[in-house]
Amino acid sequence: MKIPTIHLLPAKEKAIKRGHPWVFSGALDKHSVKPGEWAELCDHNGRFLALGFVEPGSIAFKIAAREIFTPEELIRFRIEKAIEFRRKAGLLNKKENEIIRLFFAEGDGLPGLVVDAYGKHCVVQFHSRAVFFYRHLIAEILADQGFPNVFSKSKESLHDKGIEDSYLLGGKQEDVFLENGLKFKVDWELGQKTGFFIDQRENRRLLGTMSEGKKVLNAFSYTGGFSIYALAGGASEVVSLDSSAKAIALANENASINGFESKHSGIIQDAFEYLKDMPTDFDVVVLDPPAFAKSQRVTHNAVQAYKRINSMAMEKMTAGSQLLSFSCSQHISRELFTSTLRAAAIDCGRSVRLVQHLQQPVDHPSNLVHPEGEYLKGLWLQVD
Numbered sequence: 001m002k003i004p005t006i007h008l009l010p011a012k013e014k015a016i017k018r019g020h021p022w023v024f025s026g027a028l029d030k031h032s033v034k035p036g037e038w039a040e041l042c043d044h045n046g047r048f049l050a051l052g053f054v055e056p057g058s059i060a061f062k063i064a065a066r067e068i069f070t071p072e073e074l075i076r077f078r079i080e081k082a083i084e085f086r087r088k089a090g091l092l093n094k095k096e097n098e099i100i101r102l103f104f105a106e107g108d109g110l111p112g113l114v115v116d117a118y119g120k121h122c123v124v125q126f127h128s129r130a131v132f133f134y135r136h137l138i139a140e141i142l143a144d145q146g147f148p149n150v151f152s153k154s155k156e157s158l159h160d161k162g163i164e165d166s167y168l169l170g171g172k173q174e175d176v177f178l179e180n181g182l183k184f185k186v187d188w189e190l191g192q193k194t195g196f197f198i199d200q201r202e203n204r205r206l207l208g209t210m211s212e213g214k215k216v217l218n219a220f221s222y223t224g225g226f227s228i229y230a231l232a233g234g235a236s237e238v239v240s241l242d243s244s245a246k247a248i249a250l251a252n253e254n255a256s257i258n259g260f261e262s263k264h265s266g267i268i269q270d271a272f273e274y275l276k277d278m279p280t281d282f283d284v285v286v287l288d289p290p291a292f293a294k295s296q297r298v299t300h301n302a303v304q305a306y307k308r309i310n311s312m313a314m315e316k317m318t319a320g321s322q323l324l325s326f327s328c329s330q331h332i333s334r335e336l337f338t339s340t341l342r343a344a345a346i347d348c349g350r351s352v353r354l355v356q357h358l359q360q361p362v363d364h365p366s367n368l369v370h371p372e373g374e375y376l377k378g379l380w381l382q383v384d
């Protein structure tokens, strides 16, 4: 396949030379390459800069390599490197942990590709047509690496109702997997995203260490990830709260397959409603809402929503209780999130201590010059 060339406008290569993988439409010379197609990016004088692909919207080109590669060679190289990185980090072949993110887009050098592994299954989320084009090659590479069952979950991420979520290779062999020794039933076919929020693994472990004898609220619980760790850590009672009935049904099932159903209850309700009148005897509260700021434009509303839920929770938590509060909005910086929670504490008149900043785990690396990749921000706070 002949790869077309796109030129930058004069004096636009500065940002690209800093290493950021995104090129805005205003930097590109006129071209006729369609979104979803691969292209070579050259400077105004025709010097090769990068291989990448055209995207719809204002981020008009995404860089996948700064060396000369074919897309096929590059995809294989990037996936093998990502798996090697995780192997060296000690994440692969662990009996007690079968759930890991195998590939994280820009953080692993290929925008548009996310791969999560559940045992011998991979769930692939394509965020770009250009990468989706190579889905069968990607499935073969994953199978060569020991993952013979590959499911594409991309209808939502590609915003295309014409794309069916389907197995590219193999099928579902099992549906219960271990994370840090705890059992989770994962439904990647019908569940949210790739079926499980792997990015909270280490924060869930932290919750387990502070739950002994405590009454714990897990708000925005999804399938009860945090709840199961709290129960395993000896919590006296755990409430999982989510507006999705399907998520709560799975949270109840997860509590039961781990042997904790007597200490767990699931509530299907809007969290904003629940937090307004929540009980005042929780010792530990987790707030892990969905990304309130899906774009820069709605950042202000998102900040207000983060402030509201945190202020409502802090107001009613017992003295000396712990709050683990998160934002997974790419558009909310850590500074902004911290100052939002500061405002929430002031608003409800509680004295709150910052114990520790929390973040995404090592299987979600980000390119240092692409801070957008550091999307998960958390604060461990003590409410006095």
Ligand code: SAH
Pocket: 192, 196, 197, 200, 220, 221, 222, 223, 224, 225, 226, 241, 242, 243, 244, 247, 269, 270, 271, 272, 288, 289, 290
């Ligand atoms: N903490 C979870 C992941 C949370 S994802 C884990 O570790 O697995 C965010 C969840 O918030 C989703 O399950 C979604 O159904 C839920 N949600 C979204 N809006 C909500 C609302 N207004 N009230 C309650 N839950 C909500």
